[in-house]
Amino acid sequence: MFGAAALVLVVLGPYVLPDFMVNNLIRAFLYAAVALTVDILWGYTGILTFGQSAFFGIGAYSAGLIFTHMGFTPEHAALAFAAGIAVSVVVAMLVGWLAFYHGASPLYASVVTLVLPIIVAQILYSGGTFTGSSSGLSGFDSFSIEINTWFWIAGAFLIMVTAGAWLFVRSDAGRILVAIRENESRCEYLGINVSRVKILLLMVSAVIAAIAGYAFAGVQMVVAPEYAGFVFGTELVIWVALGGRGTLIGPVIGTLLIDVSTAYLSGNLPFIWKLIIGLAFVVVIVALPQGIAPLIKRVLSGGRDAREQAEIPILRPAIEAPLAGLAAAGQHAVALQGVRKHFGSLQVLDGIDFNTRRGELLSLVGPNGAGKTTLMRCISDGGERSSGSVLINDHDIERKPPYECVAFGVGRKFQNATTFDALTVAESLRIARTRLERPSLWTRAAELDLPGAALQVLQATGLDQKLGIHVRHLSHGEKQALELAMVLALEPSVLLLDEPTAGLTKPERTLIGRILMQLTGTHGLCIVLVEHDLDFVREISSRVIVLHQGRLVLDGSVAEVVESELVRTIYAGGGTMTGGHA
Amino acid sequence: MAQVLDIITTAAILYAVAAGLLIVFGVMKIINFAHGGFLTVGGYSALLVTRLGWNPWLSLPMAFAIGCVCGMIIERLVVRPLYARPLDAILATWGLGIILGQVITLAFGREVQFVESPMHGAIELMSASYSQYRLVLVLVAVMLASVMGAVLNGTRLGLQTRAVIMNENLARGLGINSGLVRFVTFSLGSGLAALAGALITPLSSVDPNMGVPWLVNAFMLVLVSGMSLVSLAVACAVLGGAQVLVSTYGNPILGGLTIVVLAALILRFRPQGFARE
Numbered sequence: 014m015f016g017a018a019a020l021v022l023v024v025l026g027p028y029v030l031p032d033f034m035v036n037n038l039i040r041a042f043l044y045a046a047v048a049l050t051v052d053i054l055w056g057y058t059g060i061l062t063f064g065q066s067a068f069f070g071i072g073a074y075s076a077g078l079i080f081t082h083m084g085f086t087p088e089h090a091a092l093a094f095a096a097g098i099a100v101s102v103v104v105a106m107l108v109g110w111l112a113f114y115h116g117a118s119p120l121y122a123s124v125v126t127l128v129l130p131i132i133v134a135q136i137l138y139s140g141g142t143f144t145g146s147s148s149g150l151s152g153f154d155s156f157s158i159e160i161n162t163w164f165w166i167a168g169a170f171l172i173m174v175t176a177g178a179w180l181f182v183r184s185d186a187g188r189i190l191v192a193i194r195e196n197e198s199r200c201e202y203l204g205i206n207v208s209r210v211k212i213l214l215l216m217v218s219a220v221i222a223a224i225a226g227y228a229f230a231g232v233q234m235v236v237a238p239e240y241a242g243f244v245f246g247t248e249l250v251i252w253v254a255l256g257g258r259g260t261l262i263g264p265v266i267g268t269l270l271i272d273v274s275t276a277y278l279s280g281n282l283p284f285i286w287k288l289i290i291g292l293a294f295v296v297v298i299v300a301l302p303q304g305i306a307p308l309i310k311r312v313l314s315g316g317r318d319a320r321e322q323a324e325i326p327i328l329r330p331a332i333e334a335p336l337a338g339l340a341a342a343g344q345h346a347v348a349l350q351g352v353r354k355h356f357g358s359l360q361v362l363d364g365i366d367f368n369t370r371r372g373e374l375l376s377l378v379g380p381n382g383a384g385k386t387t388l389m390r391c392i393s394d395g396g397e398r399s400s401g402s403v404l405i406n407d408h409d410i411e412r413k414p415p416y417e418c419v420a421f422g423v424g425r426k427f428q429n430a431t432t433f434d435a436l437t438v439a440e441s442l443r444i445a446r447t448r449l450e451r452p453s454l455w456t457r458a459a460e461l462d463l464p465g466a467a468l469q470v471l472q473a474t475g476l477d478q479k480l481g482i483h484v485r486h487l488s489h490g491e492k493q494a495l496e497l498a499m500v501l502a503l504e505p506s507v508l509l510l511d512e513p514t515a516g517l518t519k520p521e522r523t524l525i526g527r528i529l530m531q532l533t534g535t536h537g538l539c540i541v542l543v544e545h546d547l548d549f550v551r552e553i554s555s556r557v558i559v560l561h562q563g564r565l566v567l568d569g570s571v572a573e574v575v576e577s578e579l580v581r582t583i584y585a586g587g588g589t590m591t592g593g594h595a
Numbered sequence: 596m597a598q599v600l601d602i603i604t605t606a607a608i609l610y611a612v613a614a615g616l617l618i619v620f621g622v623m624k625i626i627n628f629a630h631g632g633f634l635t636v637g638g639y640s641a642l643l644v645t646r647l648g649w650n651p652w653l654s655l656p657m658a659f660a661i662g663c664v665c666g667m668i669i670e671r672l673v674v675r676p677l678y679a680r681p682l683d684a685i686l687a688t689w690g691l692g693i694i695l696g697q698v699i700t701l702a703f704g705r706e707v708q709f710v711e712s713p714m715h716g717a718i719e720l721m722s723a724s725y726s727q728y729r730l731v732l733v734l735v736a737v738m739l740a741s742v743m744g745a746v747l748n749g750t751r752l753g754l755q756t757r758a759v760i761m762n763e764n765l766a767r768g769l770g771i772n773s774g775l776v777r778f779v780t781f782s783l784g785s786g787l788a789a790l791a792g793a794l795i796t797p798l799s800s801v802d803p804n805m806g807v808p809w810l811v812n813a814f815m816l817v818l819v820s821g822m823s824l825v826s827l828a829v830a831c832a833v834l835g836g837a838q839v840l841v842s843t844y845g846n847p848i849l850g851g852l853t854i855v856v857l858a859a860l861i862l863r864f865r866p867q868g869f870a871r872e
Contacts, residue, residue: 120681123682123685124859251690288697288698291693
C-alpha cells in the first residue's frame with residue numbers, strides 16, 4: 014500500500030505540486046535515503062551513528078570538486094560518481110576497522126562515528142580555495158536535467174533504497190541485524206563474525222549515502238562543509254528517532270515531513286521551529302522510544318494489533334556434517350595444558366591440565382569462585398586465558414575470538430539463557446544455522462533444517478509447536494531449552510554447558526539430563542558441564558573434575574569423587590587444600 | 596617559555612571544561628551531551644553580568660548557580676527516565692542542548708557578543724609577557740580540582756558518591772540514596788559546566804553554539820580518563836599539550852582535531868585510556 018502511494022506521489026508530484034515544494038522534496042528524498050541507512054545501522058543493528066553525514070559529504074564533494082576543477086562532461090560525471098563511492102567505501106572500511114573490533118563497546122563505536130564527520134568537515138574547512146573552505150563550492154556546471162526529471166530520479170532512488178532495505182531486513186540474513194542488536198555476544202558464540210557483518214553493513218550504508226550526496230550536489234549545484242558535518246549527522250538521527258527507529262517507513266516519513274516543514278517554517282519562525290524539533294526529539298526519546306510510526310500504525314488499524322502473523326517454517330532434519338571443514342576428529346575433544354588466568358594479582362585459574370574424549374560427559378564441580386565459569390570461557394574464547402594452551406579437536410585455538418572457536422566444534426550455552434527477545438523461536442534457530450547455511454539476503458526460506466539433536470530438544474520441550482512465538486513470551490525453562498537447541502543447531506562436537514538446569518523444575522531437569530546422556534551416547538558429543546546440583550551430576554556424568562581455588566584437585570569417576578573425603582571437606586567449607594589440616 | 600605556558604593554560608582550561616562531564620559520567624554512567632548547552636548557559640550568564648554592569652568576577656557564582664538550577668530541572672524531567680538506556684541518554688541530552696541553544700538565541704539573539712573580562716593586560720614572566728587572565732585560569736582549575744577532591748574524599752556525600760561510582764547496587768543495598776546522589780551530581784556537573792563556560796568567555800566571545808566544539812573535546816577527554824580526576828588531569832596535559840604543539844608547528848585546523856583523533860586512537864588500542872586499569 015505504501016509502495017503504491019509512494020509511486021503515485023513520485024510520478025504525479027511535479028505536475029501537481031508547486032515548484033518550491035518540488036525543489037524541497039528532491040532534497041528531502043535524498044536526505045531520507047541517508048536516514049534509511051541510519052535506521053538500518055541504529056534502529057535495526059543498534060549502532061548509534063552520527064557519521065552518515067560524512068559519507069553524504071564525500072559523495073557531494075566528489076561531484077563538487079571534479080565539476081569545479083575539471084569541468085562537467087559525462088565522463089567526469091561518471092568519474093565523480095565512481096570516486097565518491099570508492100572513497101566512501103575505503104573510509105567506511107577504515108572506520109569499521111576502528112569501531113567494530115571484537116570486544117568494542119557500543120559507546121566506542123558511536124564515538125568513532127562522531128569523530129568521523131568532525132574530521133571530514135575540518136579537512137574541507139582547511140582546503141582553502143580547492144574545497145572552497147567554509148563557503149564551500151557553488152556555481153559549477155552540472156547535469157542539464159530539468160527539475161521534474163530530478164524529482165523522478167530522486168524519488169525512484171528513494172523508493173529503490175526503501176524497497177531494498179525492506180526486503181533485506183525481512184530476509185533471513187536481515188534478522189541477523191536484530192540478533193546483533195539484541196545480544197551481540199550470543200551471535201559471536203553462534204559462530205557469526207559480528208565485526209565483519211557490521212563493517213559490511215557500514216560499507217553498503219556509506220555507498221548509499223555517498224550516492225545521495227552526489228545527486229544532491231548534481232541538482233543543487235552547491236556543496237558546503239555543513240553537509241559533511243557532525244550537526245547534520247545528529248539531525249539524521251533526530252529524524253529517524255522521531256519517525257520511529259527500526260521501522261524503515263517511519264524514518265522516511267519523518268525526514269520528508271520535517272525537512273519540508275523546515276523549508277516552509279524556518280523563514281517565518283526560524284528559532285521557534287528548531288526549538289519545537291528539539292522539544293519533540295527529547296519527548297520522543299524519553300517517552301516514546303519507538304517514535305511516532307508505531308503510534309500511527311495503531312491508530313490506522315483501529316487499536317488492533319497490526320503485527321503480521323509470523324511465517325512459520327517447516328522443520329526438517331538437516332544433513333549433518335559435524336566438524337565440517339575440519340580434518341578428521343582429533344584424538345582429544347578438548348585438551349588443556351597449563352591454562353592459567355589471572356585478573357591483576359588475583360589468580361583465578363592456576364595451571365589446569367586435562368583431556369577429554371568424544372562421548373564423555375565431564376562435570377566440573379567446585380564451590381563458588383573455584384573458577385568453573387572462567388574455565389568455560391577459556392575453552393570457548395582464545396582471548397580469555399593468561400597463559401597455557403587449549404586444543405579443540407586437536408586444533409590450537411590460539412588467541413582466536415569465539416566465532417572462530419565455534420568453527421573448531423565448540424558450542425557454548427551460558428549460565429543465564431542468552432536469547433534474542435525480539436525474534437521468534439524459528440528465527441533464533443535460523444540465526445544459529447547461519448554459519449552452516451548461508452542465509453538469503455532478500456528472501457525467507459520456507460524450511461528450517463536442524464540436526465537431529467536440536468529437533469529432539471524442541472520436540473521434547475514442546476518448542477516445535479511455538480516456532481512463531483516471540484522469545485520474550487517464553488518461560489524461563491523454555492528459554493533455557495531454546496538456547497540449548499540453538500547451540501546444538503551449530504552441530505558442535507564439544508558442548509559447554511554452564512548450569513543448564515538452574516531455575517528449572519524437577520521434570521524439566523530430568524528431561525534435560527536424559528537428552529544430555531543421549532547426546533553423548535548416541536551422537537558421540539563431548540559435554541563439559543558446570544553444575545552445582547550434585548545429584549544431577551551423579552546421575553548423568555561419566556567423569557567428574559573438582560576445581561577448588563583455581564586448581565584441579567580431583568579427576569575421576571563419579572564414584573571416586575562422591576566418596577572422596579576431599580570433596581566433602583571442600584563443600585563443608587574446609588581450609589585450603591595445601592595446608593593439609595582440613 | 597610562552598609555549599610551556601600555553602600548554603599549561605590550555606590543559607587547565609580543558610580540565611575546567613571537562614570536569615563537570617567527568618563527574619556525571621563517573622556517577623551516572625551516561626554521557627551528558629547537554630554539557631555544551633550548559634557551557635553556553637554559563638557564557639551568557641557572564642554576558643548578563645556584563646549587561647547589568649556588575650563586577651565581572653560575579654559572573655562565576657552567577658553561572659554556577661544558574662547551571663545548577665537548570666541541571667536540577669533537567670535531571671528530574673529528562674535524565675532520570677533514561678538511566679537504563681545510556682545511548683538514548685546521549686540523544687536526549689543532545690536534544691536538550693539544542694533546546695538550550697534555541698532558548699538562548701530567542702533571548703539574546705544569534706550574533707556573536709563580547710563580555711567584560713575580569714582582568715586585563717599581560718604579566719612579565721621570565722622575560723616573556725603573558726596574558727594575566729590565562730594564568731589566573733590555571734589557579735582556578737587547580738582550586739576546582741582541590742575542592743572536588745576534598746568533597747569526594749572528605750565529606751559524607753563524597754563517600755556516598757564514591758560508593759555509587761564503584762558499585763551502585765551494593766551502595767543502594769547499604770541504604771545510600773543513589774537517586775539523591777545522582778540528582779546532586781547532575782546538578783553540580785551542570786553548575787561546573789556553566790562555571791567553565793563563564794571562565795572561557797573572556798578569552799573569546801559568546802554565541803549560541805559556542806559549547807559544541809568544547810563539548811566534543813571534553814567528551815573525548817572524559818572517555819580516555821575513565822572515572823578519575825587525576826587521570827583527567829593527565830589526559831588534559833598530554834592531549835592539550837599535543838594540541839598546542841600541532842597548532843604551532845602544524846596548522847591550527849589540524850590542531851583542533853588533535854584531541855579527538857588521538858583520543859579515538861588511544862581508546863582503540865588501550866580501552867581503559869589513561870586510567871590505571
